[in-house]
Amino acid sequence: MNNIPPTCRKREDFSFRYSPYTGTQDGALMAFLKKGDGVKQGKELMLESVRAFWMVAACRSEGLLSQEELHQLGLNCCRALERQVDYIRECLQLPIPSADSSTIAPT
Numbered sequence: 001m002n003n004i005p006p007t008c009r010k011r012e013d014f015s016f017r018y019s020p021y022t023g024t025q026d027g028a029l030m031a032f033l034k035k036g037d038g039v040k041q042g043k044e045l046m047l048e049s050v051r052a053f054w055m056v057a058a059c060r061s062e063g064l065l066s067q068e069e070l071h072q073l074g075l076n077c078c079r080a081l082e083r084q085v086d087y088i089r090e091c092l093q094l095p096i097p098s099a100d101s102s103t104i105a106p107t
Helices: 025-035 042-062 067-092
Strands: none
Touching: 025 042, 042 067
16 A cells, blocks of 8 residues: 655645634534544544545545555445444434435435
């Protein structure tokens, strides 16, 4: 997967700054991420969610992986996203949609 010798590696620098108002949904999200969930720190939570959502697109765009590796990454990302969906459903006691229904309401 990573055939670049350590001496030739270059780091990507990425900073994210966001200052939402307190008392808003985004403010609550940032406060939660800053303190973590009791198991993981905020940075880990942020990276975990971004990786699950965007890693396949990033690796595909950059041509970093073979089709087989990309397929496995896709399965891993889907599992992570499905675990989060299960967590949200369980926390809020949301129904599990049937095979012929959609979780998205028509607009």
